[in-house]
Amino acid sequence: MPRDYYDVLGVSRSASKDDIKKAFRDLARQYHPDINKSADAESQFKEINEAYGILSDDDQRSRYDRFGHAGVSGAAGGGFGGFGGAGFAGFEEIFEEFFAGFSGRGASRRRGPIQGSDIRVDVTLEFVEAVNGAEVPVEFERLDSCETCGGSGAQPGTSATSCPQCSGTGEVRQVRQTFLGSVVQASPCPRCGGTGTIIENRCKSCDGAGRRRQRASTTVKVPAGVREGLQIQFRGEGDAGERGGPRGSLIVHVHVRPHEYFQRRENDILLEIKVNVAQAALGDKVNVPTVDGDVELVLAAGTQTGKVYRLRGKGFPRLRSDGTSSGRGDQLVQVIVEVPTKLNEEQRKLFAKLAESFGTNVNPTVSGTGKNFVERMRDFFAGE
Ligand SMILES: [Zn+2]
Ligand SMILES: [Zn+2]
Numbered sequence: 088m089p090r091d092y093y094d095v096l097g098v099s100r101s102a103s104k105d106d107i108k109k110a111f112r113d114l115a116r117q118y119h120p121d122i123n124k125s126a127d128a129e130s131q132f133k134e135i136n137e138a139y140g141i142l143s144d145d146d147q148r149s150r151y152d153r154f155g156h157a158g159v160s161g162a163a164g165g166g167f168g169g170f171g172g173a174g175f176a177g178f179e180e181i182f183e184e185f186f187a188g189f190s191g192r193g194a195s196r197r198r199g200p201i202q203g204s205d206i207r208v209d210v211t212l213e214f215v216e217a218v219n220g221a222e223v224p225v226e227f228e229r230l231d232s233c234e235t236c237g238g239s240g241a242q243p244g245t246s247a248t249s250c251p252q253c254s255g256t257g258e259v260r261q262v263r264q265t266f267l268g269s270v271v272q273a274s275p276c277p278r279c280g281g282t283g284t285i286i287e288n289r290c291k292s293c294d295g296a297g298r299r300r301q302r303a304s305t306t307v308k309v310p311a312g313v314r315e316g317l318q319i320q321f322r323g324e325g326d327a328g329e330r331g332g333p334r335g336s337l338i339v340h341v342h343v344r345p346h347e348y349f350q351r352r353e354n355d356i357l358l359e360i361k362v363n364v365a366q367a368a369l370g371d372k373v374n375v376p377t378v379d380g381d382v383e384l385v386l387a388a389g390t391q392t393g394k395v396y397r398l399r400g401k402g403f404p405r406l407r408s409d410g411t412s413s414g415r416g417d418q419l420v421q422v423i424v425e426v427p428t429k430l431n432e433e434q435r436k437l438f439a440k441l442a443e444s445f446g447t448n449v450n451p452t453v454s455g456t457g458k459n460f461v462e463r464m465r466d467f468f469a470g471e
């Protein structure tokens with residue numbers, strides 16, 4: 088007597104279809120003769136395959152439940168033992184075709200609701216807009232549910248009918264002869280594409296697709312503090328779903344145009360200002376641009392080139408992952424003392440006088456460090 092099919096797969100009599108599939112898959116991987124070289128692997132594999140062939144089919148299973156092996160004799164056993172002339176099919180090949188029915192290209196999966204696709208749009212903000220946040224109008228194309236047919240794809244007044252080829256199941260089962268014996272292969276129905284229904288009278292607006300590509304526009308609220316490359320997801324703004332599935336998302340890729348003189352470093356804003364030697368030596372009040380407008384900066388007497396002043400709270404808002412922000416970074420103003428390269432007569436005299444006043448021991452000095460602005464800033468932050 089053949090073994091009980093439930094025992095073969097190691098599942099209970101109340102096991103669900105998924106449990107059965109899973110049990111079969113695990114066992115098949117274990118006992119496939121390409122993998123398992125023990126003497127009885129092949130016969131065990133056939134047994135497993137046979138059990139699965141019966142228990143995965145609702146009709147066969149119910150007959151087996153009622154009548155045992157007698158109820159299904161010939162259904163699965165017939166092809167067994169016949170290796171045919173085809174030779175051994177490879178492990179991958181068998182699995183490929185065997186699992187095609189339920190591995191994501193699955194017939195049954197096609198029938199349920201499918202979420203619509205995400206749509207990408209790019210927005211480019213000015214530097215200051217990135218500081219303050221902005222509402223940006225965007226236009227894009229997306230699939231909307233067809234208004235004419237309400238998404239059904241059928242001409243109004245008609246409706247989709249059950250597919251005659253698969254009786255509305257969306258999948259067709261073929262028994263293939265392989266070295267394993269008969270292998271039941273489920274694949275999406277070619278007639279209805281796995282949907283289980285066919286549309287006799289296609290909606291003229293959407294040609295039966297149920298969705299139509301249309302222009303859409305919305306206003307995207309970009310939070311304050313965004314940086315280049317940030318992606319913001321707006322759920323429910325993407326393509327319409329299929330068969331009642333939800334819409335996908337609108338994914339906004341944010342770009343920020345570089346500023347003429349501000350630079351961003353984390354949430355701080357860097358600015359370089361140039362002052363002349365007189366301002367540096369004597370001190371001065373200078374107007375400094377910030378993203379909030381000009382502010383007065385008091386230069387201390389004796390300000391050296393490379394000196395950095397910090398304007399608190401004049402940087403970027405610190406954006407949190409939920410789109411809100413807490414506090415702001417600072418603006419760092421680095422002072423560059425410029426030595427005049429052209430002097431008029433009067434200035435030349437004044438510098439000469441200055442030299443006299445400093446004494447004759449005028450040492451040539453190293454002007455600057457030879458590093459660029461970014462490098463000097465890095466040194467500054469490193470505490471050098
Ligand atoms: Zn339509
Ligand atoms: Zn069909």
